[in-house]
Amino acid sequence: MKKFIALLLLLLLLVSLAACTSEEQGQASTDFTVPLDDASYVYQAPEDATPLPGGAVIALAAESSGLESGPEALLWKGIQTFASTFGYTAQSYVYGEGEVATTAEEALQQAAQSGAALVVCRGEEMARALFPMQTNYPGVQYLLFDDEPHNEDYTAYTTETSVHCVLFQEEQAGYLAGYASVSEGYTQLGFMGVDELPDVVRYCTGFLQGAEAAAEQQGEQVNLRVWFTGDIGDASVITNRMLEWYNGGTELIMVNGGQLMQSAVEAISQTDAKAFGTDWDQNALSERIISSAVKCYNATVQRQLYKFFSGNATWGQQDAGQTEKLGYTDGSVALAGSTWRMERFTQRDYEQLYEQLRNSELKVETYSDLDTLPDTPSVTLEIQN
Numbered sequence: 548m549k550k551f552i553a554l555l556l557l558l559l560l561l562v563s564l565a566a567c568t569s570e571e572q573g574q575a576s577t578d579f580t581v582p583l584d585d586a587s588y589v590y591q592a593p594e595d596a597t598p599l600p601g602g603a604v605i606a607l608a609a610e611s612s613g614l615e616s617g618p619e620a621l622l623w624k625g626i627q628t629f630a631s632t633f634g635y636t637a638q639s640y641v642y643g644e645g646e647v648a649t650t651a652e653e654a655l656q657q658a659a660q661s662g663a664a665l666v667v668c669r670g671e672e673m674a675r676a677l678f679p680m681q682t683n684y685p686g687v688q689y690l691l692f693d694d695e696p697h698n699e700d701y702t703a704y705t706t707e708t709s710v711h712c713v714l715f716q717e718e719q720a721g722y723l724a725g726y727a728s729v730s731e732g733y734t735q736l737g738f739m740g741v742d743e744l745p746d747v748v749r750y751c752t753g754f755l756q757g758a759e760a761a762a763e764q765q766g767e768q769v770n771l772r773v774w775f776t777g778d779i780g781d782a783s784v785i786t787n788r789m790l791e792w793y794n795g796g797t798e799l800i801m802v803n804g805g806q807l808m809q810s811a812v813e814a815i816s817q818t819d820a821k822a823f824g825t826d827w828d829q830n831a832l833s834e835r836i837i838s839s840a841v842k843c844y845n846a847t848v849q850r851q852l853y854k855f856f857s858g859n860a861t862w863g864q865q866d867a868g869q870t871e872k873l874g875y876t877d878g879s880v881a882l883a884g885s886t887w888r889m890e891r892f893t894q895r896d897y898e899q900l901y902e903q904l905r906n907s908e909l910k911v912e913t914y915s916d917l918d919t920l921p922d923t924p925s926v927t928l929e930i931q932n
Contacts, residue, residue: 583884601634716874721753729761741804
C-alpha cells in the first residue's frame with residue numbers, strides 16, 4: 548500500500564512539473580505585446596545581452612517643420628530615447644525655412660560630415676539626396692525610412708552597403724483600420740489619398756480587405772468610395788468633396804498623405820461623421836478621429852539602432868545594402884491606442900485580430916496599383932475621378 552501511495556505521489560509530481568513546464572513555454576511564446584502607443588515605446592535590451600559601448604553620435608537629417616509632429620518627430624524621439632538609454636549622443640540637422648534656408652542635400656551632408664556613426668533620414672527628398680552621396684563619406688552608415696535611394700526621375704535605384712532601408716507594409720495597417728471601422732458599425736466608408744502612388748494604394752487596398760473580412764463575418768454589405776486627390780492647390784476643393792460625401796451618407800473617411808487630415812478635421816467639425824488617420828497618431832486633432840493606422844517609427848528606429856550598434860556599429864550582411872519590409876509580424880504597424888475611441892470594437896478585439904494576423908489565420912494581400920484588386924463580395928467599391 549505504501550509503495551502504491553509513493554508511486555501515486557511521484558506521478559502527481561511529474562504531472563505538476565509537466566504543467567509548469569508547459570506554462571513556462573506558453574509564457575515564453577506569448578511574450579509579444581500588441582502595439583498600441585508608439586510614442587511611449589522604450590526599447591529594452593535582452594537581460595543576457597552584452598552591454599553596448601555607447602559614446603557614438605547618431606544624427607537625424609530632416610525637414611525643420613517635421614520635428615514638430617509626424618514621422619520625423621517620432622524618429623527623433625526614438626533616437627533621443629535610445630541615446631539616453633544606452634549612452635549615445637543624438638544630433639539633428641534640419642533643412643527648410645529659417646534665417647539660412649538649407650536644402651535636403653545640405654542637411655544630409657552636414658549630418659555625414661558631423662562625425663556621426665549613423666545618419667537617419669526619411670522620405671522621398673532624402674532618398675534623392677542620398678542617392679549620389681552614399682559612397683562619399685567612408686565610415687558613415689545610413690538608415691533610410693519609407694524609400695530607397697534613387698535618382699531624380701526614378702529611373703535608377705541603387706542601395707550601397709553603407710545604407711539600410713526600412714519600408715512599412717501599409718496594407719497591413721490599412722487592414723487593421725478597415726476591419727475596425729466595419730466592426731465598429733460603419734458601413735458607408737470612404738478613402739482619400741493624396742496620390743495614386745504604391746504606398747497610398749497599399750493603405751487603400753488594405754483598408755478594403757479589412758472591411759471585407761469584417762463585413763463577411765458580420766453579414767453586412769459595405770460601400771467604399773475612393774478618391775486620389777492629385778496635386779490640388781486649393782484645400783477647400785478637398786474639404787468640399789469630403790462634405791459632399793459626408794452629407795451624401797458616408798460615415799467615415801480614411802485619409803492618407805499631404806494635408807488631407809486638415810481638410811478632414813474641417814469637414815468632420817461641420818458634420819456628425821468620423822475620420823481615420825494614417826502614418827502616425829493623429830487622434831488628438833479631433834475627437835471625431837476614431838483612430839489612426841500607424842507606422843511605429845519610434846519603436847522601429849530604436850530596434851534598428853540596437854541592431855546596428857550591437858553589430859559593432861555597422862550593418863550586417865543581411866542588412867547592408869538591403870531593404871527590410873516591416874509589419875505586424877514584429878509589431879511595426881498598429882492602431883493608435885493612446886486614446887481609444889471605439890466602443891463596439893474594443894482593445895481586446897484589436898489584440899485578438901492582431902494575433903490572428905501574426906499567426907497567419909488571416910491574410911493580407913499586397914496590391915500596389917489598382918489594375919488588379921481582390922474579390923470583395925461584401926464591399927462595393929466606387930473609384931471616383
